[in-house]
Amino acid sequence: MKSYRDRAIVLRTYKLGEADRIIVLLAEQKGQIRAVAKGIRKPTSRFGARLAPFNLVDLQLHKGRAMDTITQADLIAGYGTPVAAQYPNFAAAKVMVEAAQKLTDGVAESQAEHFALLHGGLAALAAGRIDPTMAASSYLLRSMSLAGWTPSFGVCAVCGATEGLRSFSPEAGGFVCSACLGQGALAVPPGTRDLVESLMRSDWKSVEMAPPAAKAYALTVATRWTEWHVEQRLRSVEHLRSEQR
Numbered sequence: 001m002k003s004y005r006d007r008a009i010v011l012r013t014y015k016l017g018e019a020d021r022i023i024v025l026l027a028e029q030k031g032q033i034r035a036v037a038k039g040i041r042k043p044t045s046r047f048g049a050r051l052a053p054f055n056l057v058d059l060q061l062h063k064g065r066a067m068d069t070i071t072q073a074d075l076i077a078g079y080g081t082p083v084a085a086q087y088p089n090f091a092a093a094k095v096m097v098e099a100a101q102k103l104t105d106g107v108a109e110s111q112a113e114h115f116a117l118l119h120g121g122l123a124a125l126a127a128g129r130i131d132p133t134m135a136a137s138s139y140l141l142r143s144m145s146l147a148g149w150t151p152s153f154g155v156c157a158v159c160g161a162t163e164g165l166r167s168f169s170p171e172a173g174g175f176v177c178s179a180c181l182g183q184g185a186l187a188v189p190p191g192t193r194d195l196v197e198s199l200m201r202s203d204w205k206s207v208e209m210a211p212p213a214a215k216a217y218a219l220t221v222a223t224r225w226t227e228w229h230v231e232q233r234l235r236s237v238e239h240l241r242s243e244q245r
């Protein structure tokens with residue numbers, strides 16, 4: 001089959017040559033795709049602004065030897081413009097697409113669950129429905145869970161104790177009790193464990209009622225957890241963090 005269709009979310013784009021761009025996408029069926037959009041930087045491009053980050057598009061692609069070529073792109077949902085209208089939402093969306101790109105890179109099987117999670121996150125940001133820092137934290141925790149890395153939050157990751165889970169240790173595998181503190185464990189404010197559980201479940205009512213100190217710390221927990229497993233920095237988190245201050 002020389003050409004194929006898929007629904008996809010634009011993660012990021014790179015300039016290529018004089019007039020083209022490489023578009024990095026998370027496709028529902030095909031997973032992560034890097035494809036060329038020829039002539040997209042010309043004012044007369046038939047793609048217009050449809051292949052901008054965060055947009056959901058219906059694509060037709062032509063298989064190439066090195067890279068596929070986008071032959072048609074129809075906009076399903078233009079999340080890019082509403083998300084970019086508020087900087088905190090934009091910063092949160094950047095965290096989501098950076099994590100999505102790292103977690104689906106080189107994974108051959110279908111990424112329909114990652115696609116659905118990212119779609120839901122971007123739609124919520126575009127609608128201005130949820131706190132952007134909480135949205136990004138929830139996205140990181142849930143996408144890590146899809147990738148097979150669920151932190152222990154119900155019991156101590158080391159000894160199984162159910163009380164006093166006041167520290168978080170990526171090395172140990174999640175929250176730990178005071179008897180199991182090891183190197184690199186972060187002392188977390190009261191309510192952080194409960195908040196992480198609510199974020200994992202996207203229980204926004206409970207998230208909203210969480211103590212402010214726990215909310216301020218949730219992004220750190222989610223980021224440390226992600227960075228520890230993917231063994232890379234999440235660079236876009238800094239922009240979102242500077243919005244929190």
Ligand SMILES: [Zn+2]
Pocket residue numbers: 156157158159160161176177178179180
């Ligand atoms: Zn313990």
